[in-house]
Amino acid sequence: MNKTRLFKRSLLAVTVTLATQQAMAAGFQLNAQSATGLGRAFAGDAVIADNASVMARNPAAMALFDKMELSLGFESITTMIEVKDATYTGVGSISDTDDVGGTSVAPNIHLIVPVNDKFAWGVNAYTNFGTRTEFSDSYAASEYGGTTDVKSANFGLAGSYRLNEQLSFGAGLDIIYGQGTFKRSTSAVIQSATGIPQGTALVDIDKADGWAVGFNLGTVYELDENNRFGFGYHYSPEFTATDDKGQEITLPLPDIAEFSGFHKITDTSFAVHYSVQWIGWSAFDKIEMRKLDGALVGTSYDKQYQWQDGWHYSIGGTYYLNSDWTLRAGYMYDTSAQDELTSISVPDSDRQWLSAGFTYEIDDASNVDFGFTYLIGKDTKVNESVSLGAAGTSVSATTRADAILMGLQYSRSF
Template sequence: MNKTRLFKRSLLAVTVTLATQQAMAAGFQLNAQSATGLGRAFAGDAVIADNASVMARNPAAMALFDKMELSLGFESITTMIEVKDASYGTQAGSFPVGDTDDVGSTSVAPNIHLVVPVNDKFAWGVNAYTNFGTKTEFSDNYTATEYGGLTDVKSFNFGLAGSYRVNDQLSFGAGLDLIYGQGTMKRTAGAAFGSFKGASVINVDKADGWAVGFNLGTVYELDENNRFGFGYHYSPEFEAEDDYGQKITLPLPDIAEFSGFHKIEDTSFAVHYSVQWIGWSAFDKIDFENLNSSRSPLGAQLAASNGGVYSKDYKWQDGWHYSLGGTYYLNRDWTLRAGYMYDTSAQDSVTSISVPDSDRQWFSAGFTYAIDDASNVDFGFTYLLGKDINVKEKTSASSVTATTHADAILVGLQYSRSF
């Protein structure tokens, strides 16, 4: 229980604080389920079902397979983050902070999916993929240390799902998500805190734990070339406690997605699209309780003056993804795809230099090469373009203003086989 709470707390703080730029979707959501989806900006991913990875978006889509399907691969995420034109404010006045462009890093997110049809009605599947993944580290001599620091989080989703085909048109699915995570978050006080300069505000190290969520979905097929899919994911509220009794709570967003797929008759071309809602308005604040005075002396003092709780406000808003893609079936060996996504920011009135969130554009392309009739390799590439955001943060003793910008390059490779 202690480790579970610790993780949730660490994951909460860690992901909230900086997962945005590493996960490279609004908030700290990570799209890393498949290289195939990456190559089309995940347009239509809740219903296309060109390999087993579709179960991560919509469990009902497993009903579209008549053979056992296996997909495994990885996605690399390289973030390019700038924090510039920063000014650090104290009671003694304001002074500039040096620009930094080395806050981001490269991370790798693996995935594996297996779908097993039982008969023409039932199918089941298991999968594992990364749903959060970030590491951002400001240098130790960064002036506004209480706004920077270290954030490092990884989480893995282990899923078990089933589908049922009602008739030729309609299918349903449901599944459980077992989420494991590890996280570290460290923040220290800057010069504005006087004698507390350098004192730890938050110091959660190597937290880990588990949580449980679920997912539901449906597929409606007009015919073999036209179908629609809807998937819903319930995300749990993470609560964690470390070895020192420090507690933290992180509310995660529910996600709903509608997708369509249409292969144009008598052609080799298909168009597909998705609209996804992410309930980030549930993420209003992070609460830290029982902060240990030896681990987080300043945080413990701040919490003591507020009923034992140290809170960080976020007040995020619901987010949306709008994606459109196309697939060209060139010949028996090659399938080409491309897509575009517009991804809206989760941040509203409250912004942060450690979470340089903004509206983002995804420019994606990819291909499938068929090795033989039963196996293929997928490659996906996305350039993610963010916007400059003017940020202002403050604490009881200091403030910081800056301009943040986050871009990213995402590359995915995947092997799939039917049996």
């Protein structure tokens, strides 16, 4: 009995770590700050400053406003995930599945308040990180499937200072709230190897949550009213979440840096804009799970992960059709965070973003934005294994993850 209990506790620690790593490696980062940005694949978003949502990418851009600005909206994210051609230890081929993904909604709100021609401050709430997949209870390789659901909310306070007509600086605090649900259970293969009944919970963490504090910095350089550049940097802290069973899961979040440019072509109604964003996924080296008294849960698990830094390259165009309508479109190439280690539970690959959107001016002080993106992934070969005592299993498959993102937003100046 003691041997079985030790096995279950050890496999719990390994599987929680596996579950969380999969969420991290699958591009845990979300671009959900604004519908405006979504409609141009977030090209130029650290410097365009067409509404208050720019403060989420670059606090220095608040210096570009001379009136109080409010933006609020939401983004819906629908993932279409396919796992096919899978082979599982002791079973052979297992059924394809295409219902792993789902739809989630990420709201956002941003407020910028200029104090004078030098200073401005702002507050906002949005999300930088999140992912969700849910496999059927009947999925044969249940120790690799199950449910992975990670959500976060970023509450920000920032200020900006205009040094002169060309140069502005900004800085802010990010208070991050995170919540995670991870569920995995034993398969028939594990039952035959250990005697633990099929369907026994290996991981049953429901809404583990916690808080962390980060910061952001930025600068804007204006050549003139039609040409400017921006740079923003977000420091993301190590994050600890606690469940109701008294366990702590600690994982690092990636830092993010972005360079953007905006150029309105003289004597035309067209502007071009672009961004290069770096996401520091290589900082994700290990996850430790501990009891609240500091003791490791199960056996010590300290594995080095082979994540790589991610990059976003985006370019877009804006056409100012008339005083009522602004049209925009963009393209992004988004590189995978996974390298040698891959996963079936939240598939990842290099992706392409095809985006379009518009702004409609309700009156001189308010407008509404709509943005749409079709995110195209690619087929990726995945191999995973868990080796613990007599219950070593492995799974290989081909995965693909596409997504549809839609955003709606209302903005007003005062």
